Amino acid sequence: MDPARSAVRLTVREAIHTLSSCEDGGRVLSTLGSLRRYLSGAENPALPGEQEEFARVHFSALLRCLVGRLSPGWLGLLPDGQVEELWASFFLEGPADQAFLVLMESIEGAAGPSFRLMKMAQLLARFLSAGRMAVVMEGQCRQVTEPASPLLQETLLAKVVGLPDCLGNRLQRENLDAFFPQNYFPLLGEEMMRALQAVVDSLRGGWDCSVSFLSQVLGKACVRGRQKEMLGVLVPRLTALTQGSCLWQRVCWRLVERVPDRAVEALLTGLVEVAAGPEVLSRLLGNLVMKNKKAQFVMTRKLLFLQYQYSTPMLQSLLGYLATDSQRRPLLVQALKGLLETWGSCSAVRHAPLAQQRYVSKAVLICLALLGEAELQDSRDELLTSLMAGVKSRLDSSLPVVRRLGMIVAEVASARLHPEGPPLKFQYEEDELSREMLALAAPWPAADSPLEASPVVTPEAAETPGRGSVDGGVPQALPEGSGSDLDSDDELVPYDMSGDQELKKSKAPTYVRDCVEALTSSEDWERWEAALRALEALVIRNPAAAREVSVELAKVLLHLEEKTSVEGFEGLRQRALVAVVVTDPAPVAEYLTSQFYALNFSLRQRMDILDVLTLAAQELSRPGRAPKAPQCDPRGPAPPPGSAVAPAWRAVVEERIRNKTRRFSQGSARRGRDAGANQFSSVAGYFFFPLIQHFDRPLVTFDLLGEDQLVLGRLAHTLGALMYLAVNTTVAVTMGKALLEFVWTLRFHSDAYVRRGLLSAVSSVLLSVPAERLLADLPDELLETRSWLADVADRDADEDCRMLAVKALLLLEKLRDRLLPLASP
Numbered sequence: 031m032d033p034a035r036s037a038v039r040l041t042v043r044e045a046i047h048t049l050s051s052c053e054d055g056g057r058v059l060s061t062l063g064s065l066r067r068y069l070s071g072a073e074n075p076a077l078p079g080e081q082e083e084f085a086r087v088h089f090s091a092l093l094r095c096l097v098g099r100l101s102p103g104w105l106g107l108l109p110d111g112q113v114e115e116l117w118a119s120f121f122l123e124g125p126a127d128q129a130f131l132v133l134m135e136s137i138e139g140a141a142g143p144s145f146r147l148m149k150m151a152q153l154l155a156r157f158l159s160a161g162r163m164a165v166v167m168e169g170q171c172r173q174v175t176e177p178a179s180p181l182l183q184e185t186l187l188a189k190v191v192g193l194p195d196c197l198g199n200r201l202q203r204e205n206l207d208a209f210f211p212q213n214y215f216p217l218l219g220e221e222m223m224r225a226l227q228a229v230v231d232s233l234r235g236g237w238d239c240s241v242s243f244l245s246q247v248l249g250k251a252c253v254r255g256r257q258k259e260m261l262g263v264l265v266p267r268l269t270a271l272t273q274g275s276c277l278w279q280r281v282c283w284r285l286v287e288r289v290p291d292r293a294v295e296a297l298l299t300g301l302v303e304v305a306a307g308p309e310v311l312s313r314l315l316g317n318l319v320m321k322n323k324k325a326q327f328v329m330t331r332k333l334l335f336l337q338y339q340y341s342t343p344m345l346q347s348l349l350g351y352l353a354t355d356s357q358r359r360p361l362l363v364q365a366l367k368g369l370l371e372t373w374g375s376c377s378a379v380r381h382a383p384l385a386q387q388r389y390v391s392k393a394v395l396i397c398l399a400l401l402g403e404a405e406l407q408d409s410r411d412e413l414l415t416s417l418m419a420g421v422k423s424r425l426d427s428s429l430p431v432v433r434r435l436g437m438i439v440a441e442v443a444s445a446r447l448h449p450e451g452p453p454l455k456f457q458y459e460e461d462e463l464s465r466e467m468l469a470l471a472a473p474w475p476a477a478d479s480p481l482e483a484s485p486v487v488t489p490e491a492a493e494t495p496g497r498g499s500v501d502g503g504v505p506q507a508l509p510e511g512s513g514s515d516l517d518s519d520d521e522l523v524p525y526d527m528s529g530d531q532e533l534k535k536s537k538a539p540t541y542v543r544d545c546v547e548a549l550t551s552s553e554d555w556e557r558w559e560a561a562l563r564a565l566e567a568l569v570i571r572n573p574a575a576a577r578e579v580s581v582e583l584a585k586v587l588l589h590l591e592e593k594t595s596v597e598g599f600e601g602l603r604q605r606a607l608v609a610v611v612v613t614d615p616a617p618v619a620e621y622l623t624s625q626f627y628a629l630n631f632s633l634r635q636r637m638d639i640l641d642v643l644t645l646a647a648q649e650l651s652r653p654g655r656a657p658k659a660p661q662c663d664p665r666g667p668a669p670p671p672g673s674a675v676a677p678a679w680r681a682v683v684e685e686r687i688r689n690k691t692r693r694f695s696q697g698s699a700r701r702g703r704d705a706g707a708n709q710f711s712s713v714a715g716y717f718f719f720p721l722i723q724h725f726d727r728p729l730v731t732f733d734l735l736g737e738d739q740l741v742l743g744r745l746a747h748t749l750g751a752l753m754y755l756a757v758n759t760t761v762a763v764t765m766g767k768a769l770l771e772f773v774w775t776l777r778f779h780s781d782a783y784v785r786r787g788l789l790s791a792v793s794s795v796l797l798s799v800p801a802e803r804l805l806a807d808l809p810d811e812l813l814e815t816r817s818w819l820a821d822v823a824d825r826d827a828d829e830d831c832r833m834l835a836v837k838a839l840l841l842l843e844k845l846r847d848r849l850l851p852l853a854s855p
Contacts, residue, residue, distance in 0.1 A: 034077065034079050034080050034083065035079075035083050037080070038068070038076075038080050038083045038084050038087075038088065039083075039087075039088070041064070041065075042065070042084065042088040042091070042092060045061050045062075045064065045065050045092070046091065046092060046095045048061045049061060049062075049095055049096070049099055050095060050098070050099065053104075053107065054107070055107030055108040055112075055113065056108075058104075058107060058108075058113060059108060059112060059113060059116065062113075062116045062117065062120075063116070065092065065120075066116075066119065066120075068080060068081050068084035068085075069081075069119075069120070069123050069124050070123070085124070085125045085128075089124055089125055089128050090128045090131075090132060092120065093120060093121065093124070093128065093129060093132040094132060094135075094136075096117055096120060097132065097136045097146070097150070100117075100145075100146050100149055100150075101145065101146070102145055105117070118153055118156070121133065121153055121157060122156065122157060122160055122162065125169075126162045126163075126165035126166045126169060127166050127169055127170070127186060129157065129162070130157065130162070130163070130166055130186075130189065130190075131185070131186065131189065133150060133153065133154045133157060134154075134189045134193070134196065136150050137150050137151060137154065137196065137197065137200055138196060138200065140200065143201075143202075143204065147200065147201070148201075148204065151197065151200075151201060151206060151209075152206070154197075154209075155206050155208045155209070158208055158214075158217060159208070161221065161224065163190070163217075163218065163221040164221040164222075164224035164225050164228075166186070166190070167190075167221065167222060167225040167243060167244055167247065168224075168225045168228045168229075170183065170186070170243035170244075171225060171228070171229050171239050171240055171241060171243060171244065172232065172237070172239055173240075183243060183246075186243075187243070187246050187247060187250060190218070190247055191247060191250040191251050191254065193209065193214060194209050194210065194211045194214045194215075197209040211256065211259070212259065215251060215256045215259035215260050216259050216260075216262065216263050218247070218251065218260065219259065219260045219261075219262070219263030219264050220263055222244055222247065222248065222260075222264065223263070223264065223267050225244060226241070226244065226281060226285070229241060229244075229281060230277060230278060230281055233277065233281070234277070241281065241284055241285050241288060242288045244285060245284075245285055245286070245287075245288035245289045245290075246288075246289075246290060248260060248264075248285070248289060248293075248297065249289040249290050249292075249293025249294075249296070249297055250293065252293055252296035252297045252300055253292065253293045253296050255296075257296060257297070257299065257300025257303070257304075258300065258303075258304075260300075261300045261301060261303075261304045262304060265301065265304045265305060265310075265314070268282055268314060269305075269306065269310050269313070269314070272313045272314065273313070279313060279316070282313070282314055282316075283315070283316035283318070286301075286314070286315055286316075286318055287318060287321065287322065291322075291324045294322065294324045294325050294328060295324075295328045295332065298315075298325060298328050298329060298333075299328075299333065301314060301315065302333065302340075302344050302347055302348050302351075303340065303341075303344050305347055307346075307347055307350070308346070308347050308348075308349075308350025308351045308353070308354050309350075309354065310347075311347050311348075311350075311351040312351050312354045312355065315351065317355065317357055317358065319352070319358060319361060320357055320358065326361070329348060329351075329352070329361075330352070330361050330364065330365045330368075331368070333348055334348075334365060334368070334369060334390075334393055335368065335369075335372060335390075338383075338385055338386040338388075338389035338390070339385075340389075342392055342466070342470070345389070345392060345393055345396060346396055346470075349362065349365070349393065349396045349397055349400060350396075350400065352365065352400075353400040353401070359401075359405065362397060362400060362401060363401065363405055363408075363409060365393075365397060366394065366397040366398070366401065366409075366413070367409060367412060367413065367416075369390055369393050369394045369397060370394060370413055370416040370417060370420065370443075371416045372390055373387075373390050373391065373394055373416070373417075373420045373439065374415075374416040374417060374418075374419040374420030374421075374423065375419075375420070375423070376419070376423040378390075379420070379423040379424055379427060379432060380780045380781060380782075381780070381827050382827060383827050383828060383829060384429070384431060384432070384782075384828065384829065385829070387432060387435060388431075388435065388463070391435045391438070391439050391467065392466075392467060392470055394439055394443065395438075395439065395442055395467055395470045395471045396470055398442060398443060398446045398471065399470065399471055399472060399473050403449075406446060406447055410447050410448070413443070413447055414447055414448070417439075417440065417443050417444070417447070420436065420439070420440075421436050421439075421440045423436075424436025424437075425437075426737065427781075427783075428739055428740040428743045428781050428782075428783035428784065429782060429783050431463070433458075434458045434459070434463070434464060435467075437456035437458050438456075438458070438464055438467050438468065439467075440454055440456070441453075441454050441455065441456060442468075442471040538560040538561070538563070538564040539557075539560065539561050539564055539568070540568070541568070541572070541575065542565075542568050542569060542572055542575045542576050542578075542579060542583070543575070543579060544561070545561040545562075545564065545565045545568060545583075546579055546582065546583055546586060548560075548561035549561055549562065549565075549586050549587075549590060550586055555593065555594045558593065558594070559594060559596050562590075562596065562599075562602050562603070562606070563602060565602075565606040565609075566602070566605045566606045566609045569583075569606065569609040569610055569613055570609055570613075573613045573614075576609075576610060576613045576614065577613060577614045580610055580613060580614035580617060580618050581614075581617050581618060581621050583610050584607060584610050584611070584618045584621055584622060585621070587603055587606055587607045587610070588607070588622070588625065588635060588638070588639070589635075590603055604638065604641065604642060604645070607638075607642045608642055608645045608646050608649065611642060611643070611646035612646050612649050612650060615646065615650060615709075615710075615713040615716065615717075616713050616716050619643065619646070619713060619716040619717050620716050620720070622639050622642065622643060623639075623643070623716070623717070623720035623721050624720065625639065626639050626640070626720075626721060627724045627727070627729070627732070629729060629730065629731060629732075630731070631731075631732070633732075633738060633740070633741055636732070636741055637740075637741060637744050640721075640741075640744050640745060640748040641748075643717050643721075643748060643752070644748050644751045644752070646717075647710050647714075647717055647751070647752055647755045648751075648755060650708075650709045650710035650713070650755075651708050651709070651710040651711075651755040651756075653708075708757075708758070708759060710755055710756065710759070711756065711758075711759035711760065711761070714752065714755075714756040714759055714761050714762075714765065715761055715765075717752050718749065718752045718753070718756070718761075718765050718768075719765075719768070721745065721748070721749060721752075722749060722768055722769070722772055725742070725745065725772070726775070739779070739781045739783070739784055740783070742776075742779075742781075742784050742787075743781060743783035743784040743786070743787045744787070745787070746772075746773075746776070746784055746786075746787025746788050746790070746791055747786075747787040747790060747791075749769055749772065749787075749791055750769070750787060750790040750791035750792075750793070750794040751794070752765075753765055753766065753769050753791060753794040753795055753798050754794040754797060754798055756798055757797065757798040758798075758800075762798050762799050762800075763799055763800075763803050763807055763808075765798075766795040766798065766799040766804070766808065767807065767808055767811065769791050769794075769795055770792070770795060770808065770811045770815060771811075772791070773788045773791055773792055773815070774811070774814065774815070774818075776788055777818050782827075782828040782830070782831060785822070785826070785828065785831045786828070786830055786831055786834060789819075789822065789831060789834035789835055789838060790834060792815060792819065792838045793834070793837060793838045793841060796838065796841040796842065796845060797841065801845050801848060804845065812842070816839070816842055819835045819838050819839050819842070820835075820839065822835040823835035823836050823839060
């Protein structure tokens with residue numbers, strides 16, 4: 031045996047024996063001092079061969095001996111903490127990987143809260159703050175010629191990443207701040223950057239290094255859900271370092287390439303979220319998607335089709351990364367084909383959540399903005415086929431948001447895929463979503479064309495000679511000699527004509543029958559418009575006259591078409607119809623419900639019938655209902671003298687009396703609502719039952735269970751509203767039972783708008799039917815409905831449906847809790 035090795039072994043054995051049994055502080059101090067010479071950086075170091083032998087064979091055994099001797103009495107053998115400081119130096123200055131493993135082993139092996147456990151935890155905190163974790167990782171990166179055993183690396187990896195969990199379980203309430211995950215993982219990211227810097231320096235010096243251990247640490251931390259803490263430190267530093275260094279780019283690419291496959295998804299998700307744009311992402315990842323099949327699947331499939339919770343900037347970074355390199359652009363074309371195929375799927379339109387549909391639509395627009403004309407023309411036929419199928423499916427949807435998405439994507443995609451054809455234009459309401467999506471469709475600026483090249487309007491160029499005034503209406507001075515001083519009309523103040531009314535040749539009708547005649551046979555369009563504007567007020571003021579022609583008037587209004595450009599035509603027509611139904615509920619409601627299932631009516635007319643019935647029922651069920659004042663059009667005729675509008679002088683007199691009256695007890699000045707019978711209760715059956723009778727009978731032009739699902743959804747919402755307005759009426763129980771049967775028949779409908787209406791109807795039944803009658807007359811229906819609601823709340827793809835189901839379940843729970851005390855003896 032080598033004499034140097036024998037000498038080291040003998041010295042360490044004697045030192046361990048002395049430390050294990052000696053209680054003399056001076057001797058312990060001298061023994062520890064003699065062993066320090068084997069540590070690197072000592073004052074009188076031993077020979078390199080002896081130091082290597084000590085570190086490789088004897089260091090871990092010595093540390094375990096020091097941990098075993100740890101006690102308050104042993105550390106207090108000498109004053110001023112001399113023994114403790116010398117004892118800690120072996121952990122802080124010796125081989126970092128062995129010291130770290132022994133520290134973790136001693137903490138995990140502690141029996142419970144004790145002096146030794148807290149001392150080891152405090153020493154581990156010092157170990158981390160001294161930057162020793164970077165030394166641990168750096169040592170694993172430099173073991174290229176003699177790699178460590180896989181078992182040792184796996185153990186070290188588990189201890190490094192699992193440190194917060196281990197310390198949290200052992201220390202419980204006594205845990206230190208340094209071991210909290212939100213503090214530890216940013217520190218680990220800093221230590222990893224130091225290790226990477228050491229790797230780059232070694233490569234520049236001609237030494238081989240490996241970043242496999244760092245990749246495994248990074249991947250394992252990301253799998254544990256700590257991407258934000260780790261990458262929040264790494265990405266900004268790597269972004270700056272890779273900007274001007276090819277060596278740093280190569281190291282970064284190798285770092286992400288060596289991440290295990292099970293951690294690729296977590297790492298790429300975190301990188302795409304944190305990276306500031308596609309250029310940064312391209313520098314950090316390189317062509318990873320071309321080398322790693324798992325990375326390609328995550329970037330081109332999973333983050334685009336299977337997950338949709340990410341932000342729009344992240345989506346732009348992801349697709350922009352695919353577009354920044356010529357080798358990756360075919361993947362972008364492939365992604366666009368898959369996106370448009372999914373976007374055009376009828377099943378996806380019906381079953382995918384709205385958030386996912388918005389996400390896919392944004393991805394389609396971003397892809398179209400990134401791809402060039404030649405790339406799109408190569409796959410134009412395939413893309414147009416998917417686009418047309420998607421437009422049809424989305425325009426047939428019952429949800430306005432889905433229809434608007436279809437319109438926006440169709441406009442942009444048709445312009446990009448078929449630029450030589452006529453532009454496709456839709457009429458839709460502009461909102462924040464539509465503006466955002468149209469902004470995404472704008473072409474991205476080329477990398478070699480600066481944005482500053484765009485024309486800039488200077489303040490001088492913005493001023494035009496045609497402007498008469500600037501700066502808030504101050505007249506602009508004209509050049510001298512222009513002749514302005516000779517025009518005396520410039521000094522006249524214009525007369526305010528904002529309150530003037532347009533003079534009408536035709537006088538507004540004063541009787542209901544005159545309105546009917548004007549709306550049906552008049553060729554005078556001014557008289558026709560005046561009759562339409564005056565009709566609501568006349569019906570409210572003359573209910574007896576309105577009842578004589580109520581059904582005829584409802585028929586006229588239902589078939590009335592806008593022959594001239596009348597502002598607010600739909601509102602005037604609807605309010606007049608509501609006033610007629612409120613004035614004569616039974617016959618008019620019977621007529622309207624019969625026409626709902628009649629032939630030769632458009633879908634718009636059928637939905638108008640449902641809206642009018644809902645508004646009329648709401649007005650009839652209002653407590654203390656009195657005839658409301660008609661909503662006069664600002665350009666309509668003024669109310670005649672003697673009408674229900676109170677004169678202005680009366681309000682002034684009442685205000686003066688109220689101010690000058692002295693009261694000793696001031697009560698509430700607001701008068702409560704007058705109590706009264708629910709006028710809707712006697713006619714609720716005329717509104718409800720004819721609508722629910724024939725929904726399953728298809729007509730030639732009307733099929734509720736087929737393609738007319740928009741009207742079916744509106745019908746479900748209307749029935750629920752009528753059920754809610756019939757609260758505390760005698761017919762509520764019968765209506766509730768019929769409505770639950772209607773819901774049970776359609777509970778598995780594929781359209782989300784219909785399901786929302788059904789869930790609202792269930793809540794209306796629970797709110798309107800007395801609890802005792804529900805349990806007495808509808809126990810089986812309630813049990814079936816509860817199981818269906820639980821399934822919808824757990825599995826439905828639409829977020830609003832899940833929310834409505836949860837609300838209905840809460841109503842059921844409240845109903846049960848309220849009846850349980852009554853049932854108990």
